[in-house]
Amino acid sequence: xxxxxxxxxxxxxxxxxxxxxxxxxxxxIGVASVIVMVTLGNGATRAVATxxxxxxxxxxxxxxxxxxxxxxxxxxxxxxxxxxxxxERDIPAIKSLAPSATDSITxxxxxxxxxxxxxGTDNRFFSVRNWTLExxxxxxxxxxxxxxxxxxxxxxxxxxxxxPQDPIGSNLRLKQIxxxxxxxxxxxxxxxxxxxxxxxxxxxxRTFQRRIAGNQDVTLIQVSIRDGESTERAKTDxxxxxxxxxKVAAGEQDNFSVRDMKEVATMLTGTTQVxxxxxxxxxxxxxxxxxxxxxxxxxxxxxxRTREIGIRLAIxxxxxxxxxxxxxxxxxxxxxxxxxxxxxxxxxxxxxADILKVPFVFNGGIVLTAFLFSAAVGVIFGYFPxxxxxxLDPIEALRRE
Amino acid sequence: xxxxxxxxxxxxxxxxxxxSPDPAGQPLLEFRQVSKIYGTGTAAMRALDGVDLRIGPGExxxxxxPSGSGKSTAMNILGCLDTPSAGSYLFRGVAVETLSHDQxxxxxxxxxxxxxxxxxxxxxxxALENVELPLIYRRAPRTERHARARAALAQVxxxxxxxxxxxxxxxxxxxxxxxxxxxxxEPSLLLADEPTGNLDTxxxxxxxxxxxxxxxxxxxxxxxxxxxxxxxxxxxxxxxFRDGRVADDGHAGGPV
Numbered sequence: 309x310x311x312x313x314x315x316x317x318x319x320x321x322x323x324x325x326x327x328x329x330x331x332x333x334x335x336x337i338g339v340a341s342v343i344v345m346v347t348l349g350n351g352a353t354r355a356v357a358t359x360x361x362x363x364x365x366x367x368x369x370x371x372x373x374x375x376x377x378x379x380x381x382x383x384x385x386x387x388x389x390x391x392x393x394x395x396e397r398d399i400p401a402i403k404s405l406a407p408s409a410t411d412s413i414t415x416x417x418x419x420x421x422x423x424x425x426x427x428g429t430d431n432r433f434f435s436v437r438n439w440t441l442e443x444x445x446x447x448x449x450x451x452x453x454x455x456x457x458x459x460x461x462x463x464x465x466x467x468x469x470x471x472p473q474d475p476i477g478s479n480l481r482l483k484q485i486x487x488x489x490x491x492x493x494x495x496x497x498x499x500x501x502x503x504x505x506x507x508x509x510x511x512x513x514r515t516f517q518r519r520i521a522g523n524q525d526v527t528l529i530q531v532s533i534r535d536g537e538s539t540e541r542a543k544t545d546x547x548x549x550x551x552x553x554x555k556v557a558a559g560e561q562d563n564f565s566v567r568d569m570k571e572v573a574t575m576l577t578g579t580t581q582v583x584x585x586x587x588x589x590x591x592x593x594x595x596x597x598x599x600x601x602x603x604x605x606x607x608x609x610x611x612x613r614t615r616e617i618g619i620r621l622a623i624x625x626x627x628x629x630x631x632x633x634x635x636x637x638x639x640x641x642x643x644x645x646x647x648x649x650x651x652x653x654x655x656x657x658x659x660x661a662d663i664l665k666v667p668f669v670f671n672g673g674i675v676l677t678a679f680l681f682s683a684a685v686g687v688i689f690g691y692f693p694x695x696x697x698x699x700l701d702p703i704e705a706l707r708r709e
Numbered sequence: 710x711x712x713x714x715x716x717x718x719x720x721x722x723x724x725x726x727x728x729s730p731d732p733a734g735q736p737l738l739e740f741r742q743v744s745k746i747y748g749t750g751t752a753a754m755r756a757l758d759g760v761d762l763r764i765g766p767g768e769x770x771x772x773x774x775p776s777g778s779g780k781s782t783a784m785n786i787l788g789c790l791d792t793p794s795a796g797s798y799l800f801r802g803v804a805v806e807t808l809s810h811d812q813x814x815x816x817x818x819x820x821x822x823x824x825x826x827x828x829x830x831x832x833x834x835x836a837l838e839n840v841e842l843p844l845i846y847r848r849a850p851r852t853e854r855h856a857r858a859r860a861a862l863a864q865v866x867x868x869x870x871x872x873x874x875x876x877x878x879x880x881x882x883x884x885x886x887x888x889x890x891x892x893x894x895e896p897s898l899l900l901a902d903e904p905t906g907n908l909d910t911x912x913x914x915x916x917x918x919x920x921x922x923x924x925x926x927x928x929x930x931x932x933x934x935x936x937x938x939x940x941x942x943x944x945x946x947x948x949x950f951r952d953g954r955v956a957d958d959g960h961a962g963g964p965v
Contacts, residue, residue, distance in 0.1 A: 323833060616831055618829075619831065619842075620842070620846075621814070622788070622790060622817065622823050623817065623818065623822075623823060623842060623843045623846065623890070624814050624815065624816075624817040624819070624821075624843060624846050624847075625814065625818075625846050626814045626815070626846075627810065627811065627814070628811075702790050703790050703791060706825065706829065
């Protein structure tokens with residue numbers, strides 16, 4: 309009986325191809341948008357996680373002052389190299405650390421100029437932040453201690469200033485100094501916040517301090533923690549040591565901040581997940597609207613086929629058999645919408661993931677859920693018209709033209 | 710309800726249908742003081758007013774009467790599509806008004822065949838599929854359905870037309886498909902509501918010959934509503950309804 313009802317349902321759908329298609333369009337769009345939202349949301353979450361991992365695992369960032377909001381920090385004295393020496397000596401959980409001082413400077417090569425972030429640091433910076441060299445070399449010991457004007461550049465700086473040419477050996481002008489390019493970093497791409505990680509120039513800390521900043525300040529200390537050590541513990545230890553060294557009185561707020569990148573990762577992925585859920589909920593509403601569309605057409609269909617229902621009832625169909633027939637038809641329609649929606653969603657998510665530069669993360673669970681949901685929409689919104697059909701009086705129904 | 714009627718009722722509703730033929734010497738259908746009242750109070754309309762009627766197995770009965778005489782109401786009740794307001798309708802000794810909605814549907818499915826004036830075939834559905842329809846509700850297997858539907862179409866002289874849809878068939882052919890659909894289940898009773906009402910004279914006589922043949926050769930009881938005396942003359946018995954009562958119940962002379 310169910311098989312027959314199914315055959316009958318598909319025949320009805322085939323008879324009115326255009327109408328059936330328009331009927332299920334709401335469900336198609338609903339299912340597709342839910343899947344696209346979830347897929348892209350998961351992709352964005354994955355992108356954030358991958359990007360933060362690429363910054364270096366177990367990474368702590370120590371900055372002067374307290375973070376007060378976007379781009380603002382409270383004024384506080386900078387660190388110096390002695391702080392970094394003390395941290396390495398006194399906190400055994402620290403695997404490596406890289407002191408750095410940064411500034412935004414316009415770099416010039418010939419006619420080309422490009423505003424970029426210049427980092428004064430040492431070779432430990434590359435290991436702490438998981439940078440790899442694509443070409444050239446890192447700083448030599450004499451370059452670091454002598455404060456020579458040598459620099460390693462990121463992929464974006466290379467592209468903007470040198471184009472396809474090999475930059476190694478060329479010179480770069482930063483303010484009043486001319487700096488020899490000795491190395492090119494492998495590209496990392498955009499960060500989760502839309503910041504281009506490859507847009508940087510790295511030079512020895514001493515060079516930066518003497519010839520660009522004109523002081524001995526260290527503004528950022530990046531610390532990597534040994535595997536198996538608790539970053540939480542290390543963070544508290546660092547805070548205690550720095551409070552002591554910077555003479556912060558008990559009860560006073562820290563005049564520096566220690567940030568665990570894992571925390572930042574959790575926070576950011578949390579945010580994208582909340583957004584994903586919200587957008588999916590909005591998309592789910594369109595599924596509901598699609599269901600109402602199906603109910604509407606099923607009601608029209610019952611009216612149109614009143615005589616057919618009368619014939620079926622007269623020759624001995626039970627009420628529940630007529631009910632089943634129309635219910636199966638509604639479910640077949642909505643499931644078909646679900647399947648089309650899934651196909652549309654897969655195409656759209658692959659395309660959009662490419663455009664938005666997030667990875668395409670296939671989630672079988674959401675595809676299945678969306679399909680089951682679309683079938684459920686058919687049951688819920690098909691029941692009322694089906695019951696109406698089943699309750700028809702055969703005498704009245706047969707008389708209807 | 711006595712034990713005897715309870716067992717008669719069970720026998721009526723079980724499927725497959727008991728092998729015993731329609732009981733001879735006992736009426737197949739019986740109206741006992743059947744009334745049907747539509748509406749209430751002063752607006753109440755008595756469509757049937759205490760009708761007594763007995764129709765035996767194998768009879769060919771024509772029902773006549775002007776519109777509003779109650780013949781359609783009587784046919785609806787006889788077809789188990791409706792129940793009396795008062796009185797009792799016995800089908801093979803079982804009071805139909807005591808049956809539930811579903812039980813009456815099963816009774817129609819197992820014992821009755823319907824032919825309508827407007828043919829009432831499913832549009833855009835082949836003749837074969839139209840004839841198969843009642844068998845689907847009987848859960849007959851696919852191969853059996855095909856075989857029986859083909860046989861029924863052959864019986865009405867439509868071999869070779871199985872794949873045609875009603876739109877591709879003439880009125881007479883459509884009515885023959887409808888008759889095939891009614892007899893494919895080998896019913897005890899065939900109810901025909903003005904089966905020739907939409908047909909020209911030649912086609913009408915063909916359809917009547919077909920009904921007479923089914924009645925004679927297969928012993929199917931035929932109950933037919935008609936306006937035309939010429940068609941009623943094919944029946945053994947003609948019942949005239951007037952103002953909700955049986956005005957005349959006599960035997961006709963047979964085919965003209």
